Amino acid sequence: MERKDRQTVQVLKDKCPECGNTNLVHDYESGETVCGSCGLVVQDQTIDSGPEWRAFTQEEKESRSRVGTPMFYSVQDKGLSTSIGQINRDAFGRKLPLSTRLQMWRLRKWQIRSRVHSSIDRNLAQAMTELDRLSDQLSIPESVKERAAVIYRKALDIGLVRGRSMVAIVAASLYAACRITHTPRNLREISKVSLAGRKDVARDYRLLLRELDIRMPVADPVTFLTKVAERAAVSDQTKRLAFKILREAKDKRVSTGSDPMVLVASALYIAAIQSGEKKTQKDIADAAGVTEVAVRNNYKALKKRLNLELPD
Secondary structure (H helix, E strand, O other): OHHHHHHHHHHHHHOOOOOOOOOEEEEOOOOEEEEOOOOOEEEOOOOOOOOOOOOOOHHHHHHOOOOOOOOOOOOOOOOOOOOOOOOOEOOOOOEOOHHHHHHHHHHHHHHHHHHOOOHHHHHHHHHHHHHHHHHHHHOOOHHHHHHHHHHHHHHHHOOOOOOOOHHHHHHHHHHHHHHHOOOOOOHHHHHHHOOOOHHHHHHHHHHHHHHOOOOOOOOOOHHHHHHHHHHHOOOHHHHHHHHHHHHHHHHOOOOOOOOHHHHHHHHHHHHHHHHOOOOOHHHHHHHHOOOHHHHHHHHHHHHHHOOOOOOO
16 A cells, blocks of 8 residues: 555656646645646645755755765775764763763774774775875875875775785875876875885886776876976076976977976976076976986986077
């Protein structure tokens, strides 16, 4: 009988049972559904599935919906679980009795244990904590951190983390996410704040690319230009000249196979000479985190292949 009533209600929602018209008007304030032709009240207890707050424009209605917080892959349980607070007070602000506080303490303890009950959950909890630490120290955007968490979860699902350093896989996932999103963070910077060495991070990064079949875009040196220019404290004119040099080098395929940071440092050094700004190779090399020898050799190659006339 109950199933038949549900089917009848569904039919009533689609058309009027009196005249068969589908012109139904829903009044959510009174909870009624009225036929627009004959005036019959089809339903008088309509459940409003919209938001609980008021909205005066269509944009407000679309932006406010009855949903919770979105899923976060950088959180071990994706942010979908609840937690028991440490306040130990009821809704009126009164302190809970001792027996209730002990019961809440036991429930809180078992809830934490139930959230991390398997080895995969424990690994994810530690890995996401390490990812938060790296992202905070490197000022990584939230979207890039989420991409790194997705990469790490894929590596965990196919068993790449087993037998390897968890912190190295996390750092490699973050570096891969930075490369995919063109975020100016190089391997040297990430391995410097990571608990794993640079060789381990680089090895695991190549492993992720091979096993997860990630197609990495070619690094554009222009994305690192602003960061290195600010560290070297060069003028805006020098930065604009360096931008033109990098674009010309890319058009003539001079930058193919070169380290982006070395290429940026060399372009900034050439631009400083052209603009008459006094900057040594050591100043720019330290700002880019590369050696003076690399800047000197790349500077000579750029000068020759781009046919640049520079003062001695």
